[in-house]
Amino acid sequence: MAGYALNYLALAARDVEAACRFLGDSLELQRRDVPLEGRTIPFFGVGESAIAIFDFDDPYLEEPRFPGVHHMALGATDPAGTADKHGLTVTEEGIGPDGKRFVTIEPKETVGIRTRFIEPLDIPSAEGPAHKIDHLGIATDDNDATVRVFTDNLGCPIDSTQTDVEIRNVTESFISDKYGAIYHSRPPEILGGLRDVFITIGDCELEMLMDYDPTMKPKDQLGEEKGNTKGDQSAIAKFVARRGPGLAHVSFATRDIDALLPKLADDGWRMIDLEGRPGGRGSLIGFVHPSNFGGGLLIHFTEPQVDGGFAAKSFG
Numbered sequence: 001m002a003g004y005a006l007n008y009l010a011l012a013a014r015d016v017e018a019a020c021r022f023l024g025d026s027l028e029l030q031r032r033d034v035p036l037e038g039r040t041i042p043f044f045g046v047g048e049s050a051i052a053i054f055d056f057d058d059p060y061l062e063e064p065r066f067p068g069v070h071h072m073a074l075g076a077t078d079p080a081g082t083a084d085k086h087g088l089t090v091t092e093e094g095i096g097p098d099g100k101r102f103v104t105i106e107p108k109e110t111v112g113i114r115t116r117f118i119e120p121l122d123i124p125s126a127e128g129p130a131h132k133i134d135h136l137g138i139a140t141d142d143n144d145a146t147v148r149v150f151t152d153n154l155g156c157p158i159d160s161t162q163t164d165v166e167i168r169n170v171t172e173s174f175i176s177d178k179y180g181a182i183y184h185s186r187p188p189e190i191l192g193g194l195r196d197v198f199i200t201i202g203d204c205e206l207e208m209l210m211d212y213d214p215t216m217k218p219k220d221q222l223g224e225e226k227g228n229t230k231g232d233q234s235a236i237a238k239f240v241a242r243r244g245p246g247l248a249h250v251s252f253a254t255r256d257i258d259a260l261l262p263k264l265a266d267d268g269w270r271m272i273d274l275e276g277r278p279g280g281r282g283s284l285i286g287f288v289h290p291s292n293f294g295g296g297l298l299i300h301f302t303e304p305q306v307d308g309g310f311a312a313k314s315f316g
Contacts, residue, residue, distance in 0.1 A: 003156030005202025007075035014294025028128035045125030047132025067296025069247035071114035079117035112245030130252035137249035249298035257303035
């Protein structure tokens with residue numbers, strides 16, 4: 001396999017118990033409590049990797065600590081040697097979950113994406129409503145730099161690139177009782193947009209999300225409709241302004257999003273979406289409300305393209 005694979009993703013939550021109930025009970029992910037410095041950390045196998053749930057002020061997490069997606073750990077049999085091989089600066093070296101050696105990489109050298117190399121942990125997984133991590137959402141202001149780090153240096157291949165824009169088309173009509181009707185279309189106006197790059201790490205992707213034009217502010221009176229690109233651009237811009245570039249959300253792959261989202265609501269979880277809406281790469285997506293986990297932790301689901309075609313659903 002080219003490049004490196006995600007071994008686990010560390011999520012920091014204000015309400016660890018709720019996050020564990022969500023992953024274990026509602027998503028039916030297999031749990032393994034992994035020892036770490038005299039305590040245990042819940043890990044949930046999903047596809048070829050795992051999700052680890054930490055309290056947001058857990059000392060294993062480097063500063064600054066905040067609820068959300070904290071870091072990703074890539075598997076490497078020799079973590080320190082791997083960092084040295086790629087010319088990456090190690091800021092911490094130690095023994096992590098299950099006694100595995102790990103190193104933490106200087107975030108500035110991975111474009112703000114908190115990254116570790118760790119001896120691979122073996123976390124079993126089982127098939128369920130979420131069968132793997134689809135992607136990790138990365139808020140960034142420099143997609144080219146991210147490609148240089150993860151593709152040119154670490155060898156992780158690019159899956160695809162995508163440009164999302166929201167366009168307003170205005171048509172004027174001149175209707176005369178004597179001369180008939182004339183219609184004039186103005187040039188399309190771009191209201192907001194994102195530039196996306198998807199980079200493969202094992203059985204999932206990093207989704208790099210960058211403003212289509214950083215000098216352009218998203219226009220007002222948008223964001224009310226589902227799948228609105230202006231709203232996405234605004235969220236990414238706010239994230240980068242507040243925290244800097246880095247991991248923003250995690251998306252799980254599901255085969256039937258319109259069955260899963262209402263089921264989660266029936267389980268008592270507060271949902272942003274109750275049916276799939278248009279997402280990147282021709283997929284359908286749906287979001288869980290961060291308040292379920294005490295705020296700050298953004299999770300959504302993706303129903304990928306079917307057999308290389310677009311997800312079979314139309315939107316008015």
